[in-house]
Amino acid sequence: MKHFLLLAGLAVTSLSTSAQTTSPASTTVLSPAQFLGYKVGERYTPHHRVLAYAEQVARQFPNRVKLLPYGTTHEGRQLMAVVVASEANLARLEEIRTNNLKRIGMLEGPVVDSKPTSAAQPPIAWLSYNVHGNEAVSSEAFMDVLYQLMTPSDAVSRKIMNTTVVVLDPGLNPDGHDRYVNWYNQMMGRVGDPTPSAREHNEPWPGGRYTHYLFDPNRDWAWQTQEITQQRMALYQQWMPQLHGDFHEMGYNSPYYFAPSAKPYHEDITPYQRQFQQTIGQYCSRYFDKNGWLYYTRERFDLFYPSYGDTYPTYNGAIGMTFEQGGNSRAGLTIEKEDGDTLTLRQRIDHHVAASMATLESVADRPAEIVKEFGAFFDKARNTPVGTYKSYVIKSNGDAGRIKALQQLLERNKISYGYAGKALTTTGFNYTTQKNEKNVSIAAEDVVISAYQPKSTLLKILFEPNSSLEDSATYDITAWSLPYAFGLQTYGLTTRITPSNTQPASSSPASKTLAAGNKAYAYIIKWQSLPAVQTLASLLKQKVKVRAVEKPFELDGQTYPSGTLVVTRAGNERFGDRFDALVTQAATQSGASFVPVQTGLVTKGSDFGSDFVTGLKSPRIGVIVGDGTPPPSAGEVWHFFDQELNYPVTLIDGNTLGNVEWNKLDVLVLPTNYNYGRFLNDKTLASLREWVRAGGKLIAMERATSFLVGKEGFELKEKERSADAGKSGDKEKKANPADSLKIYIDRERTAISDETPGSIYRVNIDTTHPLGFGLTGPYYTLVQNAYNFDFLKEGWNVGYLKTDNYVAGFSGKNAKDKLRNTLLMGVQNLGRGSIVYLADDPLFRGFWYNGKMLFSNAVFMVP
Numbered sequence: 057m058k059h060f061l062l063l064a065g066l067a068v069t070s071l072s073t074s075a076q077t078t079s080p081a082s083t084t085v086l087s088p089a090q091f092l093g094y095k096v097g098e099r100y101t102p103h104h105r106v107l108a109y110a111e112q113v114a115r116q117f118p119n120r121v122k123l124l125p126y127g128t129t130h131e132g133r134q135l136m137a138v139v140v141a142s143e144a145n146l147a148r149l150e151e152i153r154t155n156n157l158k159r160i161g162m163l164e165g166p167v168v169d170s171k172p173t174s175a176a177q178p179p180i181a182w183l184s185y186n187v188h189g190n191e192a193v194s195s196e197a198f199m200d201v202l203y204q205l206m207t208p209s210d211a212v213s214r215k216i217m218n219t220t221v222v223v224l225d226p227g228l229n230p231d232g233h234d235r236y237v238n239w240y241n242q243m244m245g246r247v248g249d250p251t252p253s254a255r256e257h258n259e260p261w262p263g264g265r266y267t268h269y270l271f272d273p274n275r276d277w278a279w280q281t282q283e284i285t286q287q288r289m290a291l292y293q294q295w296m297p298q299l300h301g302d303f304h305e306m307g308y309n310s311p312y313y314f315a316p317s318a319k320p321y322h323e324d325i326t327p328y329q330r331q332f333q334q335t336i337g338q339y340c341s342r343y344f345d346k347n348g349w350l351y352y353t354r355e356r357f358d359l360f361y362p363s364y365g366d367t368y369p370t371y372n373g374a375i376g377m378t379f380e381q382g383g384n385s386r387a388g389l390t391i392e393k394e395d396g397d398t399l400t401l402r403q404r405i406d407h408h409v410a411a412s413m414a415t416l417e418s419v420a421d422r423p424a425e426i427v428k429e430f431g432a433f434f435d436k437a438r439n440t441p442v443g444t445y446k447s448y449v450i451k452s453n454g455d456a457g458r459i460k461a462l463q464q465l466l467e468r469n470k471i472s473y474g475y476a477g478k479a480l481t482t483t484g485f486n487y488t489t490q491k492n493e494k495n496v497s498i499a500a501e502d503v504v505i506s507a508y509q510p511k512s513t514l515l516k517i518l519f520e521p522n523s524s525l526e527d528s529a530t531y532d533i534t535a536w537s538l539p540y541a542f543g544l545q546t547y548g549l550t551t552r553i554t555p556s557n558t559q560p561a562s563s564s565p566a567s568k569t570l571a572a573g574n575k576a577y578a579y580i581i582k583w584q585s586l587p588a589v590q591t592l593a594s595l596l597k598q599k600v601k602v603r604a605v606e607k608p609f610e611l612d613g614q615t616y617p618s619g620t621l622v623v624t625r626a627g628n629e630r631f632g633d634r635f636d637a638l639v640t641q642a643a644t645q646s647g648a649s650f651v652p653v654q655t656g657l658v659t660k661g662s663d664f665g666s667d668f669v670t671g672l673k674s675p676r677i678g679v680i681v682g683d684g685t686p687p688p689s690a691g692e693v694w695h696f697f698d699q700e701l702n703y704p705v706t707l708i709d710g711n712t713l714g715n716v717e718w719n720k721l722d723v724l725v726l727p728t729n730y731n732y733g734r735f736l737n738d739k740t741l742a743s744l745r746e747w748v749r750a751g752g753k754l755i756a757m758e759r760a761t762s763f764l765v766g767k768e769g770f771e772l773k774e775k776e777r778s779a780d781a782g783k784s785g786d787k788e789k790k791a792n793p794a795d796s797l798k799i800y801i802d803r804e805r806t807a808i809s810d811e812t813p814g815s816i817y818r819v820n821i822d823t824t825h826p827l828g829f830g831l832t833g834p835y836y837t838l839v840q841n842a843y844n845f846d847f848l849k850e851g852w853n854v855g856y857l858k859t860d861n862y863v864a865g866f867s868g869k870n871a872k873d874k875l876r877n878t879l880l881m882g883v884q885n886l887g888r889g890s891i892v893y894l895a896d897d898p899l900f901r902g903f904w905y906n907g908k909m910l911f912s913n914a915v916f917m918v919p
Contacts, residue, residue, distance in 0.1 A: 128287075185198045618823065682709040
């Protein structure tokens, strides 16, 4: 089995000692106000000053505070966690950390206690602040929490320090935080203006909530698409805390929220974890009751979607919870609420500090119990894992790109995997057919993941075909199964298979070289996963001419699918002897397999000079951003081109569309937008249509497709009625009207019948169309809106749903009706150009791997 175990000294090398040796310890901790020159709550503090205060405290108390720098953001800001503990525990901090990992099976070696008379293994409690940058109150609260923990006169702080190792992360999203803080500090006057309509309460697009690339980092814990998440999770995996608290803000009219969480709870959350949700609530309520503060529990914020700051730690054995303070970017320093009260930044800070201390006290009162239960969670994971399937087999099928991407995700989550090592036949659940099948053939090179490992629960949740919902009123998407997201043929086995560490040689063709002195007539690259797209992007940037085949062909005993890239020497003569190096270097850097051939004559299919082998353009791409566009929707596109393809893209503010030089654009992407009517008025739409007619390509995503419905020149229409309207209509006429009256208290549940919050559907794809190239297996999409699009009368219906293509997740009854016989992906020709309709977001949160091929087809393959 391939293990990803941590070296004992790993965290030691990441510990900062420079801040701990510059001055002797003092008996009285410097307060934030003394250090900053103003009281916490009088203004917002930039990220570097927040860290500077932590560094000052570490200089004062080198035997109780240790800094853990763990990386930098895209914009170059420091990421750093702060460990606070008693002198005795800090002296053996590395021992505590490694013993914790050894006890749960994530580090090899015996548990070692250098001081046999020392206290028992203390629990590790980790509190994370400011994952959403414009929820900036929590970074301010961090300074007060650190100050209070270092105050020896505080009895609760002494108890916490004597029993617990505390890890505080003052700012998970420094780029977003400073985007907000810098803006607000420019807007504010001598005192805050409580008027809600004042400019200081209306943050401009895109706001500070998101990362540099406008991703929501609180949805990224499992997927780890962003650099800040990757670096933080690498540190998290080195410590594996027993408790994690995640601090947020919500609308300023709301009171405070703390655990217990709302339903649904995922079925694999243990009884102890559920019970401790109640415990956290009891401790927090004492603090809030004492001060007369309003709060609520068990509503809105559930424990289901696996990539949050409360669920991800929970699925990794910890007690995980969310804390939400009313405020958000709207609140500023002070704001008048709808009830007439005024909410101040100082009040919001006080609430977060109280919740932080209450949570830490709940751990300090039962340290041995928490450590014991944490160990029991991992003992069960390794010996009697939850779930039906005890092994997972992922067929390699010659697609190294997808396999490698999945393996990278597993490694980042410290999920062990290996290989079958030998051919065998067994019985298993086929994710594609959703049926149990006999005689499942497993090849030696297929990836095998055993459920008998420390991360078994997380593995089961990420791979479960359909998550069990105890309550359909959820806060986020309800399906995410990785086999569907990656488009990989997967089997769940009820039997245990022990993977092999050694990867057997694949039977599929890999990159080849020619004998010395021989020159390639052309290079062939299968179009099946992201490395091929990255290779194409690299070659097009260098002005290398690349062709793509419209029909499958055979050559030298190998079959190549539609979309396969053919890079011929013909047409690239200007590169001379550099031609071969350009192609092989681009493919090698991306990891794409390439095959050099010495002929353009194929065994079956079209020869390389055929009209069915078309040249691909190097498109000049624009993406609409700005007001009305949800920042993550624009950010997903930006990040895909900039970080994953390294291909130039121009971000265009929607308000400037009237000034666009259309002759300098080949492709225009419209991400989802709530208010395209502001940008695309009649005049701009007319210009856009003429640009398409002249050869431009418009790609409309999600709500952008809805906006184009019925507009002049656009063929997309909504269905007049659902497929079952004829049958149900007669019944509805005879029904008693009173039976359909709505109950006010049930308004939320009544509304969800029209919703499909992130459910998985299997899409019928026309793989002969360029939009379907490379999507040879079943294609699954994550449906978030129940669009009701009719099939195109003039155009190509490339991706559509039949009567029952539902696979997993919650989809309301009315939503399911709408989604029957519905177009999801289509292409309309208009003049010399085209319009690509994508009703769903193929780049959703950057983790829906299969969608990246679909989107790449829209950009590069569709003529």
